[in-house]
Amino acid sequence: MVVDGARDAAVTEHFANGSAPRELTRPLVDEAPVAIEINGIGYAVMMATPADLDDYALGFCLSEQLIVSAGEYLSSDSFEVPPVAGMAGGWMLRVALDAPAAGPLLDRARLRLAEGSCGLCGIESLEQVLRPLRAVSARLTVEKAAIFRAVSALGDHQVLGRATRAAHAAAFCAVDGTIVMVREDVGRHNAFDKLIGALAHAGIDPATGFVVLTARCSFELVQKAVIANVPVLATISAASTMAVDQAHLHGLTLYSLAREDSLLEV
Known part of the structure; x- marks a missing residue:
């Protein structure tokens, strides 16, 4: 199976009922260090x-x-090392x-290995973690039925997730719950x-819809939503206390434990 962002690997499948193991090939999600260099400065690893890296570059910078x-944002170039x-x-x-727009680079440039793009890159103190953010200005009424519709349909859009069972998805949805765009x-x-980068490349305003994430809702994800001016965020798993506090503080409507038949407004 050829899936962008995955690589086929030989595995051995074992069975609880004692049946003989079998050898097969299945796709594994690609995970690799991605060194981000901005205007010639090593900024992060x-x-x-390594898929949709141009979208990633723009979204990361935003x-x-x-x-x-x-x-x-002028351009990006990616290549395997x-x-x-x-x-x-x-x-x-x-x-x-x-x-002229890249002023923060010199203040926050560094090279470090991180678990993921957490939104806290270059942070060195608690004060910087809780740096002031502009509150979400967008106001959007989203019916609960629209969120249920989006959550129900999301699996059909998770090409990498279906193939590997190891990839997260972020979906932008129209106000009626129609899934417009997904990245994994x-x-x-x-x-x-x-x-976020894909929406910016397409000229789609995040304020015109809502986002569903296949993840627990942590503070950093709320921070990204607030910065992008996303009015409504729904996550498949539960939210942390800090995520809820920051969502309330910055005017983000937050739902967690979003399932096809139930969700929590927090």
Whole structure:
């Protein structure tokens, strides 16, 4: 099976009923270090699925508040770096931003290995973690039935997730629950960044719909939604206390434990 963001691997399947194991090939989700270089400065190394990297680059820069609009994003170039002399390989993602808009780069540039694009890159103190954010200005009435409709339909849009059972998805939905766009990644934060970048590339205003994430709702995901001016966020798993507090503080309507037949408004 050829799926973007996955690689076939030989595995052995075992059975609880004592049947003989069988050898088969199934896709595994790609996970690789992605070194992000912005305007020639090494900014981060993230563990991510190396697919939709142009969307990821733009969404990452918006979430990091290195830029405030897609117009300040110039381009990105990505390429695989093979292993050399016993050193692990990975991917290089080189991003060009409009120079006057890239002021925060010098203050926050660094190179570190992180678990995912968590939205806290370059943060060194508690004060910076809770840096002031502009409240969500968008106001959108979304019926509960629309959220149920989106959650029910999401599986049909998760190509990588269905193939590997190991990828998160971030979906942008119209107000009636129609799924407009989906991006996937081994990391939930990366999937959201890819979606934010894809929306910006397509000229779609996040304020015109809502987002569904196949993840627990942590503070960083709420932060990304607030920065992107997403009015309503629904997550498949539960929310943390900090996520709920930050959503209330910044005017984000938040739902968690979103299922096909029930959800929590928190």
